[in-house]
Amino acid sequence: MELVHLLLRYLHLLGFAAVFGGWLVALLSKRLNFNSAMLYGIATQLATGIVLAGLASAEPDANHAKIGVKAVLALLLGVMIAIPVWKKREKVAAGHFYATGALIAVTAGVAVFWT
Numbered sequence: 001m002e003l004v005h006l007l008l009r010y011l012h013l014l015g016f017a018a019v020f021g022g023w024l025v026a027l028l029s030k031r032l033n034f035n036s037a038m039l040y041g042i043a044t045q046l047a048t049g050i051v052l053a054g055l056a057s058a059e060p061d062a063n064h065a066k067i068g069v070k071a072v073l074a075l076l077l078g079v080m081i082a083i084p085v086w087k088k089r090e091k092v093a094a095g096h097f098y099a100t101g102a103l104i105a106v107t108a109g110v111a112v113f114w115t
């Protein structure tokens with residue numbers, strides 16, 4: 001069980017790298033477009049996050065509020081990222097683009113700082 005947990009946490013970190021890395025590439029190339037790395041990254045976060053949340057809930061000191069906040073933020077990000085990618089938008093509005101990057105950073109911050 002411990003190995004499964006570690007493997008899921010590892011995949012969760014790779015998903016974070018993909019979604020934030022994809023966003024950084026779009027920022028630095030000044031294209032303000034969303035890419036497949038972001039889509040697969042957020043899908044990985046949602047899939048691994050749900051299982052990690054299930055495992056965490058089994059612990060007596062589980063932080064349900066934190067997991068709930070992360071789930072809401074990640075679902076919001078899923079919609080914000082998937083719609084422009086599926087519609088093959090060349091670029092998104094600047095506000096949408098920067099809000100997405102900020103929300104990814106906030107979600108990772110919630111994971112790390114809310115103990």
Ligand code: HEM
Nearest residue numbers: 009016045046049050052053056070071074107108111112
């Ligand atoms: C954009 C979306 C997400 C980002 C950027 C993100 C980021 C992270 C990061 C960086 C960690 C590692 C924290 C640490 O080890 O100190 C983590 C852990 C965790 N995340 Fe996420 N996450 C996201 C989505 C989700 C979702 C949707 C859920 C569940 C509903 C979730 C549940 C968890 C849980 C339970 C852990 C603890 C894992 C453990 O300690 O074994 N995450 N997340």
